[in-house]
Amino acid sequence: MIMVLAGSLLTFNLFHETMAVEPFERSAIAIEQRVDGSNHDLLNRVKVEPLVEQKYRNIVRQAYDYSCGAAALTTILRFYLGRNLQERQVMEGLLHYGESERIVQRRAFSMLDMKRLVTALGYPAGGFRASLEDLTGLDHPAIVPITHAGFKHFVVVRAVRDGRVFIADPAVGNLSFTIAQFEEKWDDQVLFIVFPGGNKPVDALELREEDLRFVDDQTFTLMAMQRLPEFHEATQRRLQNELERQKNNPDGSAENTRKQLHFRRN
Numbered sequence: 001m002i003m004v005l006a007g008s009l010l011t012f013n014l015f016h017e018t019m020a021v022e023p024f025e026r027s028a029i030a031i032e033q034r035v036d037g038s039n040h041d042l043l044n045r046v047k048v049e050p051l052v053e054q055k056y057r058n059i060v061r062q063a064y065d066y067s068c069g070a071a072a073l074t075t076i077l078r079f080y081l082g083r084n085l086q087e088r089q090v091m092e093g094l095l096h097y098g099e100s101e102r103i104v105q106r107r108a109f110s111m112l113d114m115k116r117l118v119t120a121l122g123y124p125a126g127g128f129r130a131s132l133e134d135l136t137g138l139d140h141p142a143i144v145p146i147t148h149a150g151f152k153h154f155v156v157v158r159a160v161r162d163g164r165v166f167i168a169d170p171a172v173g174n175l176s177f178t179i180a181q182f183e184e185k186w187d188d189q190v191l192f193i194v195f196p197g198g199n200k201p202v203d204a205l206e207l208r209e210e211d212l213r214f215v216d217d218q219t220f221t222l223m224a225m226q227r228l229p230e231f232h233e234a235t236q237r238r239l240q241n242e243l244e245r246q247k248n249n250p251d252g253s254a255e256n257t258r259k260q261l262h263f264r265r266n
Contacts, residue, residue, distance in 0.1 A: 054174075054210070055172075055173035055174060056173045056174070057174060058075070058079040058168070058204045058205060059075055059079075059156075059168045059169070059170060059173060059174065060072075060074040060075045060078060060079075060087050060170060061170055061171075061173075062087065062170040062171055063087055063088070066107045066108055067087060067091060067109075067170075068153050068154045068155075068170050068171060069094075069108060069109035069110070069113075069114065069143075069154040070087055070090045070091045070094055070109055071087050071154075071170035072143045072154040072155060072156050072168075072170055073090055073094075073109075073114050073117070073118070073143065073194075074086070074087045074090045075156050075168055075170065075205075076141060076143065076156060076194050076205075077090065077118075077121075077194070079202060079204040079205050080140070080141050080194070080196075080201050080202060080203060080204070080205050081123065081194065081196055081199065081201060081202065082199075082201070082202040083121070090117070091109075093117045093120070093121075094109050094113045094114070094117050096117075097113070097116040097117045097120050098110070098112070098113030098114075098116055098117065099112070099113065108152070111127040111143070111145075111190070111192045112127075114143070114192055114194075115127065115192070118194050122197070123194050123195060123196070123197055124194075124195045124197055125192065125193060125194040125195060126192070126193065127190055127191070127192045128190065128191055128192075128193065129188070129189055129190050130189055130190070130191050131189065132160075132179060132183060135157060135160055135165070135191070136160040138157070138159075138160075138193075140193050140194075140195065140196075140201075141156050141157060141158055141159075141168075141193075141205045142156070142157045142191040142192060142193050143155070143156055143157075143191065143192040143193075144156075144157050144186060144187075144190070144191045144192070145186075145187040145188070145190065146182075146185040146186055146187055147185055147187055148185055152187070153169075153171065154170070155167045155168065155169045155170070156168040156169075156170075156205065157191070158205045158206070158207060158211075159206070159207050160179070161207065161212070162212070163178060163179055164176040164177065164178055164179065165177050165178075165179060165182040166207055166211060167182075168205060174211065176211075178217075221235070
């Protein structure tokens with residue numbers, strides 16, 4: 001009897017030690033330490049979200065350089081309207097309901113193609129010409145065309161708040177522009193909205209508290225000036241040159257004012 005009991009305890013102990021246990025969810029970190037030198041352990045769990053997941057939270061990333069329109073529309077359908085669609089499915093739908101020959105020719109989707117697809121899915125939608133005031137007062141996310149870094153691009157405007165336009169970009173993730181920066185990039189001041197109709201939207205594109213923790217351009221410039229002497233020197237000379245140019249007469253001539261123009265030679 002004693003041998004049977006000992007064998008049972010040994011078997012239970014071996015099973016307990018070899019059993020695969022995963023008590024922590026993905027991206028969770030456990031910090032375990034002894035308290036005051038005693039045999040009691042203090043276990044603290046901290047959930048860490050990778051930066052790339054924060055950056056692309058609730059955004060469908062475009063798979064191809066020409067699929068920003070499809071990815072932006074998929075972002076709206078999935079994270080605003082709750083339709084669990086993949087970018088490839090939306091691309092196939094755009095090709096089916098849109099002007100397929102023109103799509104292939106220009107290697108891009110248009111707002112008209114988007115409207116035809118979402119109408120087939122049962123959602124009211126439309127493209128509109130709008131002003132910044134209209135954009136600020138929107139109750140729905142909107143797809144807008146922009147020109148950024150020399151390229152035509154579709155992004156989703158999530159909201160306008162505190163003088164900044166918050167964007168879900170299928171290429172680079174969640175970001176924001178000042179209103180002046182966005183106004184320079186916004187093509188033709190048009191936008192495309194898909195309305196939820198009678199359905200309640202999921203609204204996963206609403207701004208979260210962490211979305212508002214942006215670093216403004218002035219802070220970036222100040223940090224660069226403090227940490228990079230070359231940047232600091234170049235900025236100082238650029239500002240000094242601009243101040244000196246303002247001393248010129250309207251016709252471009254200069255008085256006998258002392259001037260210092262700085263140029264860098266490579």
